Amino acid sequence: MNTQLLPSPGTGAQMRPAQGPAPVPEAGRFAGQHRRRLLRADVLTVTAWSSLAASVALWLADGGLTAVSSPAGMATALGIAAGLAGMDLVLLMLLLAARIPFIDGAVGHDRALEFHRKLGKPSLYLLLAHGLLIAVGYGMAEGLDPVSEAVALWVLVPDMWLAFISLALFIAVVVTSLVAVRRRFPYEFWYVVHLLTYAAVLTSLPHQFSVGGLFAVGTWQRWYWLAICIATGAALLYCRIIQPVRATFRHQLTVERVTSVAPGVVNIEMSGLQLNSLSGNGGRFFIWRFLAPGLWWHPHPFSLSAEPVRTGPDGHGRLRITVRDLGRGSAQLLRLRRGTKVAVEGPYGLFSSAARSKDHVVMIGAGIGITPLRALLETTPFTPGQATVLLRGHSNQELYLGEEILELCRQRGATLFHLTGGRDPGSPDSWLPAAEHRAGYAMADYVPDIAHADVYVCGPSRWAGNVLDAARAAGVHEDQLHHERFDW
Numbered sequence: 001m002n003t004q005l006l007p008s009p010g011t012g013a014q015m016r017p018a019q020g021p022a023p024v025p026e027a028g029r030f031a032g033q034h035r036r037r038l039l040r041a042d043v044l045t046v047t048a049w050s051s052l053a054a055s056v057a058l059w060l061a062d063g064g065l066t067a068v069s070s071p072a073g074m075a076t077a078l079g080i081a082a083g084l085a086g087m088d089l090v091l092l093m094l095l096l097a098a099r100i101p102f103i104d105g106a107v108g109h110d111r112a113l114e115f116h117r118k119l120g121k122p123s124l125y126l127l128l129a130h131g132l133l134i135a136v137g138y139g140m141a142e143g144l145d146p147v148s149e150a151v152a153l154w155v156l157v158p159d160m161w162l163a164f165i166s167l168a169l170f171i172a173v174v175v176t177s178l179v180a181v182r183r184r185f186p187y188e189f190w191y192v193v194h195l196l197t198y199a200a201v202l203t204s205l206p207h208q209f210s211v212g213g214l215f216a217v218g219t220w221q222r223w224y225w226l227a228i229c230i231a232t233g234a235a236l237l238y239c240r241i242i243q244p245v246r247a248t249f250r251h252q253l254t255v256e257r258v259t260s261v262a263p264g265v266v267n268i269e270m271s272g273l274q275l276n277s278l279s280g281n282g283g284r285f286f287i288w289r290f291l292a293p294g295l296w297w298h299p300h301p302f303s304l305s306a307e308p309v310r311t312g313p314d315g316h317g318r319l320r321i322t323v324r325d326l327g328r329g330s331a332q333l334l335r336l337r338r339g340t341k342v343a344v345e346g347p348y349g350l351f352s353s354a355a356r357s358k359d360h361v362v363m364i365g366a367g368i369g370i371t372p373l374r375a376l377l378e379t380t381p382f383t384p385g386q387a388t389v390l391l392r393g394h395s396n397q398e399l400y401l402g403e404e405i406l407e408l409c410r411q412r413g414a415t416l417f418h419l420t421g422g423r424d425p426g427s428p429d430s431w432l433p434a435a436e437h438r439a440g441y442a443m444a445d446y447v448p449d450i451a452h453a454d455v456y457v458c459g460p461s462r463w464a465g466n467v468l469d470a471a472r473a474a475g476v477h478e479d480q481l482h483h484e485r486f487d488w
Protein backbone atom coordinates (compact mmCIF):
# COMPACT_ATOMS: atom_id res chain seq x y z
CA MET A 1 0.00 0.00 0.00
CA ASN A 2 1.52 3.32 -1.05
CA THR A 3 0.62 5.76 1.70
CA GLN A 4 1.06 9.52 2.15
CA LEU A 5 4.40 10.70 3.46
CA LEU A 6 5.95 11.49 0.12
CA PRO A 7 9.12 13.40 0.96
CA SER A 8 8.76 16.81 -0.61
CA PRO A 9 5.91 19.04 -1.62
CA GLY A 10 7.99 20.04 -4.66
CA THR A 11 6.88 23.33 -6.16
CA GLY A 12 4.00 23.51 -3.70
CA ALA A 13 0.49 24.80 -4.16
CA GLN A 14 0.14 27.39 -6.88
CA MET A 15 -3.34 28.59 -6.00
CA ARG A 16 -4.34 29.64 -2.53
CA PRO A 17 -7.88 30.05 -1.30
CA ALA A 18 -9.46 33.49 -1.33
CA GLN A 19 -10.60 33.37 2.25
CA GLY A 20 -7.54 31.94 4.03
CA PRO A 21 -7.37 28.65 5.88
CA ALA A 22 -10.44 26.46 5.90
CA PRO A 23 -12.66 26.88 8.95
CA VAL A 24 -12.61 24.35 11.76
CA PRO A 25 -16.08 22.86 12.02
CA GLU A 26 -17.92 22.43 15.29
CA ALA A 27 -18.84 18.80 15.95
CA GLY A 28 -22.10 17.70 14.35
CA ARG A 29 -22.30 20.85 12.22
CA PHE A 30 -23.23 18.96 9.09
CA ALA A 31 -26.06 16.93 10.60
CA GLY A 32 -28.35 20.00 10.60
CA GLN A 33 -27.34 20.97 7.07
CA HIS A 34 -28.07 17.43 5.92
CA ARG A 35 -31.51 17.38 7.57
CA ARG A 36 -32.42 20.68 5.91
CA ARG A 37 -31.32 19.36 2.54
CA LEU A 38 -33.39 16.19 2.92
CA LEU A 39 -36.35 18.33 3.92
CA ARG A 40 -35.95 20.40 0.74
CA ALA A 41 -35.78 17.21 -1.31
CA ASP A 42 -38.96 15.97 0.40
CA VAL A 43 -40.72 19.27 -0.30
CA LEU A 44 -39.77 18.95 -3.96
CA THR A 45 -40.99 15.36 -4.16
CA VAL A 46 -44.33 16.21 -2.53
CA THR A 47 -44.73 19.26 -4.81
CA ALA A 48 -44.06 17.18 -7.91
CA TRP A 49 -46.57 14.48 -6.97
CA SER A 50 -49.12 17.10 -5.90
CA SER A 51 -48.86 18.87 -9.25
CA LEU A 52 -49.54 15.58 -11.02
CA ALA A 53 -52.55 14.88 -8.79
CA ALA A 54 -53.73 18.48 -9.26
CA SER A 55 -53.64 18.16 -13.04
CA VAL A 56 -56.20 15.34 -12.92
CA ALA A 57 -58.13 16.94 -10.04
CA LEU A 58 -58.75 20.01 -12.25
CA TRP A 59 -60.67 17.87 -14.63
CA LEU A 60 -62.52 15.89 -11.92
CA ALA A 61 -63.57 19.16 -10.26
CA ASP A 62 -64.99 20.25 -13.62
CA GLY A 63 -67.28 17.20 -13.61
CA GLY A 64 -65.03 15.23 -15.96
CA LEU A 65 -66.41 11.86 -14.79
CA THR A 66 -69.99 12.76 -15.69
CA ALA A 67 -69.06 12.31 -19.36
CA VAL A 68 -68.14 8.67 -18.74
CA SER A 69 -71.49 7.20 -19.68
CA SER A 70 -70.54 5.42 -22.90
CA PRO A 71 -67.46 3.73 -24.39
CA ALA A 72 -66.86 6.85 -26.48
CA GLY A 73 -67.14 9.06 -23.40
CA MET A 74 -64.83 6.74 -21.49
CA ALA A 75 -62.13 6.87 -24.21
CA THR A 76 -62.38 10.66 -24.44
CA ALA A 77 -62.27 11.07 -20.64
CA LEU A 78 -59.18 8.87 -20.32
CA GLY A 79 -57.60 10.77 -23.21
CA ILE A 80 -58.14 14.12 -21.51
CA ALA A 81 -56.78 12.85 -18.17
CA ALA A 82 -53.73 11.38 -19.94
CA GLY A 83 -53.10 14.68 -21.74
CA LEU A 84 -53.27 16.68 -18.53
CA ALA A 85 -50.95 14.31 -16.66
CA GLY A 86 -48.57 14.10 -19.64
CA MET A 87 -48.33 17.89 -19.94
CA ASP A 88 -47.75 18.21 -16.19
CA LEU A 89 -44.85 15.75 -16.46
CA VAL A 90 -43.40 17.74 -19.36
CA LEU A 91 -43.49 20.91 -17.25
CA LEU A 92 -41.80 19.03 -14.39
CA MET A 93 -39.14 17.83 -16.81
CA LEU A 94 -38.47 21.37 -17.95
CA LEU A 95 -38.18 22.56 -14.35
CA LEU A 96 -35.76 19.74 -13.53
CA ALA A 97 -33.55 20.78 -16.45
CA ALA A 98 -33.82 24.51 -15.70
CA ARG A 99 -30.85 24.50 -13.26
CA ILE A 100 -32.93 26.14 -10.55
CA PRO A 101 -30.66 26.74 -7.53
CA PHE A 102 -33.26 25.38 -5.05
CA ILE A 103 -33.45 22.05 -6.93
CA ASP A 104 -29.69 21.95 -7.55
CA GLY A 105 -28.99 22.56 -3.85
CA ALA A 106 -31.48 19.93 -2.72
CA VAL A 107 -30.73 16.97 -4.96
CA GLY A 108 -27.80 18.07 -7.16
CA HIS A 109 -27.66 18.75 -10.87
CA ASP A 110 -26.99 15.16 -11.91
CA ARG A 111 -29.84 13.69 -9.87
CA ALA A 112 -32.20 16.37 -11.16
CA LEU A 113 -31.25 15.34 -14.70
CA GLU A 114 -31.66 11.68 -13.80
CA PHE A 115 -35.28 12.36 -12.71
CA HIS A 116 -35.72 14.48 -15.85
CA ARG A 117 -34.66 11.51 -18.00
CA LYS A 118 -36.86 9.08 -16.07
CA LEU A 119 -39.92 11.21 -16.83
CA GLY A 120 -39.20 11.22 -20.59
CA LYS A 121 -40.87 7.94 -21.50
CA PRO A 122 -43.90 8.18 -19.15
CA SER A 123 -44.69 11.69 -20.41
CA LEU A 124 -44.40 10.57 -24.04
CA TYR A 125 -46.60 7.52 -23.43
CA LEU A 126 -49.23 9.72 -21.75
CA LEU A 127 -49.19 12.21 -24.63
CA LEU A 128 -49.43 9.41 -27.20
CA ALA A 129 -52.30 7.88 -25.22
CA HIS A 130 -53.93 11.32 -25.15
CA GLY A 131 -53.83 11.67 -28.94
CA LEU A 132 -54.94 8.10 -29.58
CA LEU A 133 -57.78 7.99 -27.04
CA ILE A 134 -59.15 11.36 -28.15
CA ALA A 135 -59.16 10.18 -31.79
CA VAL A 136 -60.89 6.93 -30.75
CA GLY A 137 -63.38 8.64 -28.42
CA TYR A 138 -64.36 11.46 -30.79
CA GLY A 139 -64.37 8.99 -33.69
CA MET A 140 -66.77 6.59 -31.92
CA ALA A 141 -69.09 9.48 -31.08
CA GLU A 142 -69.11 10.59 -34.72
CA GLY A 143 -69.04 7.16 -36.36
CA LEU A 144 -65.55 7.60 -37.78
CA ASP A 145 -62.50 5.38 -37.53
CA PRO A 146 -59.59 6.89 -35.50
CA VAL A 147 -57.51 7.75 -38.60
CA SER A 148 -60.37 9.59 -40.34
CA GLU A 149 -61.14 11.31 -37.03
CA ALA A 150 -57.50 12.41 -36.69
CA VAL A 151 -57.57 13.84 -40.22
CA ALA A 152 -60.85 15.63 -39.44
CA LEU A 153 -59.39 17.06 -36.22
CA TRP A 154 -56.30 18.30 -38.11
CA VAL A 155 -58.36 19.94 -40.84
CA LEU A 156 -61.42 21.22 -39.01
CA VAL A 157 -60.44 22.08 -35.43
CA PRO A 158 -58.43 25.26 -34.95
CA ASP A 159 -54.95 24.80 -33.39
CA MET A 160 -55.19 21.02 -33.72
CA TRP A 161 -52.59 20.80 -36.48
CA LEU A 162 -50.16 22.46 -34.08
CA ALA A 163 -50.92 19.77 -31.51
CA PHE A 164 -50.02 17.07 -34.06
CA ILE A 165 -46.73 18.80 -34.81
CA SER A 166 -46.08 19.06 -31.09
CA LEU A 167 -46.57 15.30 -30.67
CA ALA A 168 -44.16 14.58 -33.53
CA LEU A 169 -41.56 16.85 -31.91
CA PHE A 170 -41.97 15.13 -28.53
CA ILE A 171 -41.40 11.76 -30.19
CA ALA A 172 -38.21 13.06 -31.85
CA VAL A 173 -36.88 14.46 -28.57
CA VAL A 174 -37.56 11.36 -26.49
CA VAL A 175 -36.20 8.95 -29.11
CA THR A 176 -32.94 10.92 -29.52
CA SER A 177 -32.58 10.97 -25.74
CA LEU A 178 -32.56 7.18 -25.41
CA VAL A 179 -29.05 6.25 -24.37
CA ALA A 180 -28.47 3.88 -27.29
CA VAL A 181 -29.51 6.53 -29.85
CA ARG A 182 -27.80 9.42 -28.03
CA ARG A 183 -24.39 7.75 -28.06
CA ARG A 184 -24.43 7.64 -31.86
CA PHE A 185 -24.57 11.40 -32.21
CA PRO A 186 -22.29 14.21 -31.10
CA TYR A 187 -23.41 16.19 -28.08
CA GLU A 188 -24.24 19.24 -30.23
CA PHE A 189 -26.72 17.27 -32.37
CA TRP A 190 -28.46 15.89 -29.30
CA TYR A 191 -28.51 19.40 -27.79
CA VAL A 192 -30.12 21.00 -30.85
CA VAL A 193 -32.76 18.26 -31.09
CA HIS A 194 -33.39 18.76 -27.39
CA LEU A 195 -34.08 22.44 -27.97
CA LEU A 196 -37.09 21.23 -29.96
CA THR A 197 -38.70 20.46 -26.58
CA TYR A 198 -39.43 24.17 -26.30
CA ALA A 199 -41.04 24.16 -29.76
CA ALA A 200 -42.99 21.04 -28.77
CA VAL A 201 -44.34 22.71 -25.63
CA LEU A 202 -45.16 25.98 -27.41
CA THR A 203 -47.01 24.25 -30.25
CA SER A 204 -48.98 22.15 -27.77
CA LEU A 205 -50.28 25.16 -25.82
CA PRO A 206 -52.84 26.74 -28.20
CA HIS A 207 -55.12 23.66 -28.42
CA GLN A 208 -55.06 23.25 -24.65
CA PHE A 209 -56.74 26.61 -24.21
CA SER A 210 -58.91 26.75 -27.32
CA VAL A 211 -60.31 23.19 -27.56
CA GLY A 212 -62.71 21.83 -24.90
CA GLY A 213 -64.28 23.68 -22.00
CA LEU A 214 -61.90 22.78 -19.14
CA PHE A 215 -59.64 25.79 -19.69
CA ALA A 216 -62.36 28.10 -21.04
CA VAL A 217 -62.05 31.84 -20.41
CA GLY A 218 -63.04 32.74 -16.85
CA THR A 219 -62.50 29.29 -15.28
CA TRP A 220 -60.07 28.90 -12.35
CA GLN A 221 -58.65 25.86 -14.10
CA ARG A 222 -57.52 28.14 -16.92
CA TRP A 223 -55.74 30.44 -14.42
CA TYR A 224 -54.04 27.53 -12.70
CA TRP A 225 -52.82 26.03 -15.98
CA LEU A 226 -51.66 29.41 -17.27
CA ALA A 227 -49.84 30.03 -13.99
CA ILE A 228 -47.85 26.78 -14.06
CA CYS A 229 -46.97 27.22 -17.76
CA ILE A 230 -45.84 30.83 -17.23
CA ALA A 231 -43.92 29.97 -14.02
CA THR A 232 -42.06 27.19 -15.86
CA GLY A 233 -41.24 29.50 -18.78
CA ALA A 234 -40.06 32.24 -16.41
CA ALA A 235 -37.82 29.82 -14.46
CA LEU A 236 -36.24 28.63 -17.71
CA LEU A 237 -35.77 32.15 -19.02
CA TYR A 238 -34.18 33.33 -15.80
CA CYS A 239 -31.96 30.36 -14.99
CA ARG A 240 -30.91 29.33 -18.50
CA ILE A 241 -30.55 32.76 -20.14
CA ILE A 242 -30.68 35.77 -17.80
CA GLN A 243 -28.53 34.28 -15.03
CA PRO A 244 -25.72 33.08 -17.37
CA VAL A 245 -25.65 36.42 -19.23
CA ARG A 246 -25.52 38.29 -15.91
CA ALA A 247 -22.77 36.02 -14.55
CA THR A 248 -20.73 36.51 -17.73
CA PHE A 249 -20.98 40.31 -17.46
CA ARG A 250 -20.48 40.35 -13.70
CA HIS A 251 -17.31 38.25 -13.68
CA GLN A 252 -15.70 39.45 -16.96
CA LEU A 253 -13.53 36.33 -17.14
CA THR A 254 -10.44 36.35 -19.35
CA VAL A 255 -7.91 33.59 -19.92
CA GLU A 256 -4.66 34.57 -18.18
CA ARG A 257 -2.52 31.54 -18.83
CA VAL A 258 -2.60 27.92 -19.84
CA THR A 259 0.05 25.75 -18.23
CA SER A 260 0.84 22.11 -18.73
CA VAL A 261 0.09 19.70 -15.87
CA ALA A 262 0.88 16.45 -17.70
CA PRO A 263 0.70 15.30 -21.33
CA GLY A 264 -2.77 16.28 -22.58
CA VAL A 265 -3.74 18.04 -19.35
CA VAL A 266 -3.57 21.78 -18.67
CA ASN A 267 -4.47 24.29 -16.00
CA ILE A 268 -6.51 27.14 -17.44
CA GLU A 269 -6.27 30.18 -15.20
CA MET A 270 -8.70 33.04 -15.68
CA SER A 271 -8.86 36.47 -14.13
CA GLY A 272 -12.12 38.20 -13.35
CA LEU A 273 -14.22 40.41 -11.14
CA GLN A 274 -16.33 39.72 -8.04
CA LEU A 275 -14.82 36.28 -7.67
CA ASN A 276 -15.34 36.52 -3.91
CA SER A 277 -18.99 35.64 -4.61
CA LEU A 278 -17.77 32.29 -5.96
CA SER A 279 -15.71 31.36 -2.89
CA GLY A 280 -16.75 28.14 -1.24
CA ASN A 281 -17.71 26.53 -4.54
CA GLY A 282 -14.54 24.47 -4.95
CA GLY A 283 -15.40 21.14 -6.55
CA ARG A 284 -18.61 22.42 -8.17
CA PHE A 285 -18.77 22.86 -11.90
CA PHE A 286 -19.56 25.65 -14.32
CA ILE A 287 -20.44 25.60 -18.00
CA TRP A 288 -17.70 27.47 -19.85
CA ARG A 289 -17.67 28.90 -23.36
CA PHE A 290 -14.35 30.22 -24.60
CA LEU A 291 -15.22 33.10 -26.90
CA ALA A 292 -12.72 32.40 -29.70
CA PRO A 293 -13.39 31.53 -33.36
CA GLY A 294 -14.66 27.97 -33.67
CA LEU A 295 -14.95 27.53 -29.91
CA TRP A 296 -17.57 29.98 -28.70
CA TRP A 297 -20.54 27.71 -29.32
CA HIS A 298 -19.08 24.72 -27.39
CA PRO A 299 -20.53 24.55 -23.88
CA HIS A 300 -18.01 22.74 -21.65
CA PRO A 301 -18.79 21.55 -18.15
CA PHE A 302 -15.57 21.79 -16.09
CA SER A 303 -15.17 21.79 -12.32
CA LEU A 304 -13.09 24.30 -10.41
CA SER A 305 -9.76 22.70 -9.50
CA ALA A 306 -8.95 25.40 -6.94
CA GLU A 307 -10.89 27.89 -4.90
CA PRO A 308 -11.04 31.34 -6.53
CA VAL A 309 -8.11 33.49 -5.42
CA ARG A 310 -8.67 37.10 -4.50
CA THR A 311 -5.88 39.36 -5.74
CA GLY A 312 -7.39 42.82 -5.41
CA PRO A 313 -10.27 44.87 -4.07
CA ASP A 314 -13.85 44.27 -5.25
CA GLY A 315 -13.22 40.57 -5.56
CA HIS A 316 -10.74 41.01 -8.41
CA GLY A 317 -8.95 37.70 -8.72
CA ARG A 318 -8.23 34.46 -10.47
CA LEU A 319 -9.85 31.09 -10.75
CA ARG A 320 -8.71 27.87 -12.29
CA ILE A 321 -9.95 24.78 -14.02
CA THR A 322 -7.91 21.75 -15.05
CA VAL A 323 -8.77 20.22 -18.39
CA ARG A 324 -7.88 16.95 -20.03
CA ASP A 325 -8.19 16.46 -23.78
CA LEU A 326 -10.97 13.91 -23.64
CA GLY A 327 -12.45 14.85 -27.00
CA ARG A 328 -12.10 17.11 -30.02
CA GLY A 329 -13.42 20.23 -28.27
CA SER A 330 -11.40 19.92 -25.08
CA ALA A 331 -8.22 19.19 -27.09
CA GLN A 332 -8.60 22.62 -28.73
CA LEU A 333 -8.62 24.24 -25.29
CA LEU A 334 -5.04 23.17 -24.70
CA ARG A 335 -4.06 25.85 -27.21
CA LEU A 336 -6.21 28.65 -25.80
CA ARG A 337 -4.67 32.11 -26.09
CA ARG A 338 -4.15 34.60 -23.33
CA GLY A 339 -6.82 37.30 -23.42
CA THR A 340 -9.64 35.00 -24.65
CA LYS A 341 -12.93 36.12 -23.10
CA VAL A 342 -15.00 33.49 -21.32
CA ALA A 343 -18.76 33.15 -20.86
CA VAL A 344 -19.77 31.27 -17.74
CA GLU A 345 -22.86 29.63 -16.24
CA GLY A 346 -23.03 28.26 -12.74
CA PRO A 347 -21.94 27.17 -10.21
CA TYR A 348 -23.84 23.90 -10.45
CA GLY A 349 -23.90 20.58 -8.66
CA LEU A 350 -23.59 19.38 -5.10
CA PHE A 351 -19.99 18.21 -5.24
CA SER A 352 -19.12 20.60 -2.44
CA SER A 353 -19.32 21.11 1.31
CA ALA A 354 -23.05 21.74 0.85
CA ALA A 355 -23.50 17.97 0.51
CA ARG A 356 -21.68 17.14 3.75
CA SER A 357 -23.60 15.24 6.40
CA LYS A 358 -20.76 13.95 8.64
CA ASP A 359 -17.70 15.39 10.35
CA HIS A 360 -15.39 12.91 8.63
CA VAL A 361 -14.76 13.14 4.92
CA VAL A 362 -13.16 10.84 2.36
CA MET A 363 -12.20 12.00 -1.15
CA ILE A 364 -11.47 9.38 -3.79
CA GLY A 365 -10.44 10.42 -7.29
CA ALA A 366 -8.90 8.97 -10.41
CA GLY A 367 -7.36 10.65 -13.45
CA ILE A 368 -8.86 14.04 -14.28
CA GLY A 369 -11.52 13.33 -11.60
CA ILE A 370 -8.85 14.14 -9.02
CA THR A 371 -8.95 17.83 -9.87
CA PRO A 372 -12.34 18.84 -8.33
CA LEU A 373 -11.31 16.95 -5.20
CA ARG A 374 -8.27 19.20 -4.98
CA ALA A 375 -10.59 22.23 -4.77
CA LEU A 376 -12.87 20.53 -2.27
CA LEU A 377 -9.95 19.53 -0.07
CA GLU A 378 -8.84 23.14 0.03
CA THR A 379 -11.81 24.48 1.94
CA THR A 380 -14.17 21.78 3.11
CA PRO A 381 -14.17 21.99 6.91
CA PHE A 382 -12.47 19.23 8.96
CA THR A 383 -10.04 18.97 11.82
CA PRO A 384 -6.72 17.09 11.46
CA GLY A 385 -7.36 13.36 11.29
CA GLN A 386 -10.92 13.72 9.98
CA ALA A 387 -10.10 13.55 6.25
CA THR A 388 -8.63 10.92 3.96
CA VAL A 389 -7.72 11.37 0.29
CA LEU A 390 -7.21 8.43 -2.09
CA LEU A 391 -5.78 9.17 -5.52
CA ARG A 392 -5.79 6.53 -8.23
CA GLY A 393 -3.82 6.57 -11.48
CA HIS A 394 -1.78 4.27 -13.67
CA SER A 395 1.37 6.16 -12.80
CA ASN A 396 2.41 9.04 -10.56
CA GLN A 397 2.20 11.30 -13.60
CA GLU A 398 -1.53 10.56 -13.78
CA LEU A 399 -2.11 11.78 -10.23
CA TYR A 400 -2.89 15.25 -11.56
CA LEU A 401 -2.16 18.14 -9.18
CA GLY A 402 -0.68 15.49 -6.84
CA GLU A 403 1.98 17.84 -5.49
CA GLU A 404 -0.58 20.47 -4.56
CA ILE A 405 -2.79 17.87 -2.95
CA LEU A 406 0.11 16.52 -0.92
CA GLU A 407 0.91 20.00 0.32
CA LEU A 408 -2.73 20.65 1.24
CA CYS A 409 -2.93 17.31 3.08
CA ARG A 410 0.17 18.27 5.06
CA GLN A 411 -1.17 21.69 5.93
CA ARG A 412 -4.60 20.45 6.93
CA GLY A 413 -3.78 17.12 8.53
CA ALA A 414 -5.44 14.83 6.01
CA THR A 415 -4.23 11.30 5.27
CA LEU A 416 -3.23 10.72 1.67
CA PHE A 417 -2.91 7.46 -0.23
CA HIS A 418 -1.51 7.13 -3.72
CA LEU A 419 -2.85 4.07 -5.48
CA THR A 420 -0.85 3.66 -8.66
CA GLY A 421 -0.41 0.79 -11.09
CA GLY A 422 -2.42 -1.08 -13.70
CA ARG A 423 -5.68 -2.78 -12.90
CA ASP A 424 -6.15 -6.49 -12.54
CA PRO A 425 -7.60 -7.63 -15.90
CA GLY A 426 -9.22 -10.61 -14.21
CA SER A 427 -11.14 -8.42 -11.73
CA PRO A 428 -13.22 -5.83 -13.56
CA ASP A 429 -15.06 -4.99 -10.31
CA SER A 430 -11.96 -3.80 -8.51
CA TRP A 431 -11.11 -0.12 -8.04
CA LEU A 432 -7.59 -0.88 -6.76
CA PRO A 433 -4.34 -1.43 -8.62
CA ALA A 434 -3.70 -5.10 -9.37
CA ALA A 435 -1.06 -5.50 -6.62
CA GLU A 436 -3.26 -4.11 -3.84
CA HIS A 437 -6.25 -6.04 -5.10
CA ARG A 438 -4.35 -9.31 -5.12
CA ALA A 439 -2.98 -8.54 -1.66
CA GLY A 440 -6.60 -8.42 -0.49
CA TYR A 441 -6.89 -4.76 0.47
CA ALA A 442 -10.38 -3.36 0.87
CA MET A 443 -11.84 0.10 1.43
CA ALA A 444 -11.83 -0.22 5.22
CA ASP A 445 -8.06 -0.92 5.21
CA TYR A 446 -7.53 2.62 3.98
CA VAL A 447 -10.33 4.31 5.91
CA PRO A 448 -11.42 2.19 8.88
CA ASP A 449 -14.19 4.62 9.93
CA ILE A 450 -15.52 5.15 6.39
CA ALA A 451 -19.06 4.14 7.42
CA HIS A 452 -19.20 7.40 9.41
CA ALA A 453 -17.84 9.67 6.69
CA ASP A 454 -19.05 11.51 3.63
CA VAL A 455 -17.44 9.93 0.57
CA TYR A 456 -16.77 12.06 -2.53
CA VAL A 457 -15.95 10.10 -5.68
CA CYS A 458 -14.88 11.42 -9.09
CA GLY A 459 -13.28 9.50 -11.93
CA PRO A 460 -14.01 7.31 -14.96
CA SER A 461 -17.58 6.02 -14.66
CA ARG A 462 -16.77 2.29 -14.49
CA TRP A 463 -14.10 2.82 -11.86
CA ALA A 464 -16.32 5.24 -9.89
CA GLY A 465 -19.09 2.61 -9.91
CA ASN A 466 -16.66 0.10 -8.39
CA VAL A 467 -15.61 2.62 -5.72
CA LEU A 468 -19.23 3.35 -4.82
CA ASP A 469 -19.97 -0.38 -4.53
CA ALA A 470 -16.92 -0.87 -2.32
CA ALA A 471 -17.99 2.04 -0.11
CA ARG A 472 -21.51 0.64 0.19
CA ALA A 473 -20.03 -2.75 1.11
CA ALA A 474 -18.00 -0.99 3.82
CA GLY A 475 -21.24 0.31 5.34
CA VAL A 476 -21.51 3.78 3.81
CA HIS A 477 -25.12 4.91 3.57
CA GLU A 478 -26.42 6.13 0.19
CA ASP A 479 -26.90 9.70 1.53
CA GLN A 480 -23.20 9.88 2.37
CA LEU A 481 -22.08 9.05 -1.17
CA HIS A 482 -21.38 12.03 -3.43
CA HIS A 483 -20.42 11.27 -6.99
CA GLU A 484 -19.58 13.70 -9.80
CA ARG A 485 -20.07 12.23 -13.28
CA PHE A 486 -18.02 13.65 -16.13
CA ASP A 487 -20.07 12.07 -18.94
CA TRP A 488 -23.43 13.23 -20.37
Ligand SMILES: Cc1cc2nc3c(=O)[nH]c(=O)nc-3n(C[C@H](O)[C@H](O)[C@H](O)COP(=O)(O)OP(=O)(O)OC[C@H]3O[C@@H](n4cnc5c(N)ncnc54)[C@H](O)[C@@H]3O)c2cc1C
Binds near residue numbers: 300330368
Ligand atom coordinates in the same frame (compact mmCIF):
# COMPACT_ATOMS: atom_id res chain seq x y z
C1 LIG B 1 -20.13 17.96 -14.17
C2 LIG B 1 -18.92 17.77 -15.04
C3 LIG B 1 -17.70 18.25 -14.65
C4 LIG B 1 -16.58 18.06 -15.45
N1 LIG B 1 -15.37 18.54 -15.03
C5 LIG B 1 -14.29 18.33 -15.79
C6 LIG B 1 -13.01 18.82 -15.38
O1 LIG B 1 -12.87 19.46 -14.34
N2 LIG B 1 -11.96 18.59 -16.20
C7 LIG B 1 -12.08 17.87 -17.37
O2 LIG B 1 -11.09 17.70 -18.07
N3 LIG B 1 -13.28 17.38 -17.76
C8 LIG B 1 -14.38 17.60 -17.01
N4 LIG B 1 -15.58 17.13 -17.43
C9 LIG B 1 -15.66 16.38 -18.69
C10 LIG B 1 -15.68 17.38 -19.85
O3 LIG B 1 -16.74 18.28 -19.77
C11 LIG B 1 -15.78 16.64 -21.16
O4 LIG B 1 -14.77 15.72 -21.24
C12 LIG B 1 -15.57 17.61 -22.26
O5 LIG B 1 -16.62 18.53 -22.29
C13 LIG B 1 -15.48 16.85 -23.53
O6 LIG B 1 -15.60 17.78 -24.56
P1 LIG B 1 -15.09 17.48 -26.01
O7 LIG B 1 -15.60 18.55 -26.91
O8 LIG B 1 -13.62 17.32 -25.97
O9 LIG B 1 -15.71 16.10 -26.32
P2 LIG B 1 -17.01 15.69 -27.05
O10 LIG B 1 -17.41 14.39 -26.46
O11 LIG B 1 -16.76 15.75 -28.50
O12 LIG B 1 -18.08 16.78 -26.65
C14 LIG B 1 -18.66 17.61 -27.58
C15 LIG B 1 -19.40 18.74 -26.92
O13 LIG B 1 -20.21 18.22 -25.88
C16 LIG B 1 -20.02 18.99 -24.73
N5 LIG B 1 -20.28 18.18 -23.57
C17 LIG B 1 -19.73 17.00 -23.31
N6 LIG B 1 -20.24 16.57 -22.17
C18 LIG B 1 -21.12 17.48 -21.75
C19 LIG B 1 -22.00 17.60 -20.64
N7 LIG B 1 -22.05 16.67 -19.70
N8 LIG B 1 -22.78 18.68 -20.52
C20 LIG B 1 -22.74 19.64 -21.42
N9 LIG B 1 -21.93 19.58 -22.49
C21 LIG B 1 -21.14 18.52 -22.64
C22 LIG B 1 -18.61 19.41 -24.84
O14 LIG B 1 -18.31 20.45 -23.97
C23 LIG B 1 -18.52 19.78 -26.27
O15 LIG B 1 -19.08 21.05 -26.52
C24 LIG B 1 -16.70 17.35 -16.66
C25 LIG B 1 -17.95 16.89 -17.07
C26 LIG B 1 -19.05 17.09 -16.28
C27 LIG B 1 -20.38 16.59 -16.74
